[in-house]
């Protein structure tokens with residue numbers, strides 16, 4: 001088996017020792033090529049190359065940002081750059097073999113958590129520790145175990161991008177933008193920093209004029225949405241070891257889920273926050289919530305630009321984003 005290992009040396013919890021353990025362990029079972037990412041977007045280009053060269057496996061040591069780039073590289077084999085998106089209602093998935101399992105035409109993925117939150121890795125059931133995760137992956141390799149997962153795809157203007165666990169419009173993306181600003185100034189992305197930033201930013205976010213409307217084939221139109229969380233899996237994120245589950249029914253094996261908030265006041269938010277921090281499988285309840293489960297496609301349109309994030313990466317302000325489920329997109333060795 002030929003494998004390419006992508007290492008982001010700048011990811012929060014990645015270090016040379018872990019990288020060397022990984023190289024030795026994976027190198028003992030596969031023909032391994034090691035590549036370090038040198039800049040933003042590099043993982044996408046490397047993954048696209050691995051796909052074009054017929055590698056069997058792409059392994060990633062890094063955080064959710066590097067995983068996201070890798071996945072986009074695997075699904076966009078031309079340099080990891082998205083082709084012009086097709087009209088809503090038609091999948092742009094670039095599977096090479098169509099027969100119901102597009103994942104079979106792409107390298108399988110190995111994920112070793114090396115970032116700050118590692119939501120994708122943990123959502124797959126991997127331990128958050130890189131060496132323990134490696135143990136689980138080696139077991140999967142020995143037993144020939146793989147899991148086929150679906151992805152989400154976001155399409156806006158003339159762009160598109162796949163996501164592994166979530167996308168968001170509104171307050172949540174405003175918080176991601178603020179934390180990215182702090183990281184740019186040299187601060188680390190810790191759970192406490194996210195919580196503090198979210199609390200501080202709550203004062204500033206617009207709680208009076210909701211901007212968004214939800215539409216989609218077979219979906220009742222819902223207006224007056226302040227923020228929307230779009231999920232390809234659950235948990236949505238973690239605060240330390242505690243999972244946060246606004247869309248508890250979301251899974252890699254189903255379409256996309258969404259939670260939209262039509263009120264942002266504290267009396268509406270507090271019970272919701274309490275609920276999503278519990279282990280309950282029940283959907284959050286409330287008349288101010290708009291919820292979708294297992295949907296193939298829907299669109300959020302805003303009457304003014306709203307902040308947009310995807311897999312924890314801030315992607316600017318947008319007025320319309322279509323979300324699609326891409327079933328059976330990838331095989332993961334887990």
Ligand SMILES: Nc1ncnc2c1ncn2[C@@H]1O[C@H](COP(=O)(O)OP(=O)(O)OP(=O)(O)O)[C@@H](O)[C@H]1O
Nearest residue numbers: 011012037038039040062063064065066115116117
């Ligand atoms: N050599 C590099 N120098 C600077 N940035 C890089 C380099 N290689 C990759 N990157 C960028 O760093 C970003 C963040 O990396 P990554 O997600 O792996 O780690 P993280 O930010 O610590 O984890 P998380 O996403 O869980 O917070 C990625 O989006 C990637 O584009």
